[in-house]
Amino acid sequence: MIVYFSATGNSKYAAERIADALGDRAVSIEEKCYDITLKEDECLGIVTPTHWWALPIPVRAFLRNLKLHRRGSHYIFVASTYGTTPGCSAEETRHILREKGIRLSAAYNIKMPDNWTVTFDLSDPEKVAKQNEKAEVNIDRTIAMILHKKKGNFTRLRTPYAIYPLTDRVFAKVRSTKNLTVDDNCNGCGLCAKKCPVNAIKMRDGKPVWVRDRCALCFRCLHHCPQFAIQFRKGATKKHGQYTNPNVKV
Structure with a gap:
């Protein structure tokens, strides 16, 4: 099984490519697939974005709740997608799994467009397309x-x-x-609240309201908003555009 978390589609696409090559299936961790059984020679792959040089909040929670049942030999790997550095995401994965008596077999990383648009400009379609072309090579090498x-x-x-x-x-x-x-461009569609991986957004009077002090900061709400109405730090992200992986159906 290949499990993944994805906010804008990069890790989902990588997971699906890997699963297809292995004749396996890719499953979102948001389906709460905590109870996994590996048979002889089966693989468990964890495909994850890199958030602030480490694992995303939802991935940490998944790994800590994971109940892995094993029979015979098996191959467990993590593949971190990243824009500038995978940080210590692989090592953090190894530490969490080791606490559960699970040994990580391998760690990989795949460079893809970085959706942290506070810093990175994804407003140029040609530039982003070239980044995704290079990502295909990285995925092929990892596979x-x-x-x-x-x-x-x-x-x-x-x-x-x-x-x-x-x-x-x-x-x-x-x-x-x-x-x-x-901002005022919001049309009250509620997509952000529906898709938030940590249920940090609720709709009130037709507008999204953050009901938790902290969220996963995955930028899923920002990049999927059909009106581009959600911004970070008073519009620091506005000029850098929105991004979703072109190979993944939104």
Whole structure:
């Protein structure tokens, strides 16, 4: 089984490509597939974005709730999609699984367009298309290694796990929902509330309201909003556009 979390489609697409090559299936962790049984020679793949050099909040929760039943030999890997660095996402995965008595066989990373549009400009379709063309090569390379069941940490540009406590504290502050705003372009469709992976948004009087102090800050709401009405920090994201992976049906 290949499990994944995806806000804008990158990790979903990578997971589906990997699953297809393995003759397996890709399942979103939002389906709460915590109870997994691996038979002889079966694989468990975890495909995840990188958020602030580490795992996304929903992926952490999934791994901590995971109940893995195994028979015989098996191959467990993580593949982190990223824009600038996969950070310590692979090492964090290894630590969480080790606490549960599960050994990670391999770690990979796949460079794709970065949806953190506070910094990265995704408003140029041609530039984004080139990034996705390069991502295909990265996915193909990763699939080839997975098919051969390579073992080890094959991530590039990773950061030391020792910095994780610091970056996580900073991320906790940045994840404040006070940083997210909705403007007058909102048409009250409710898609953001329906699709929020941590149920941080509710509709009140036809407008989205953040009902939790912190969210996953995955930017799913921002990038999927049909009116581009949701912004971060008073419109810091406005000029950099919206993004969803072109190979994934929204």
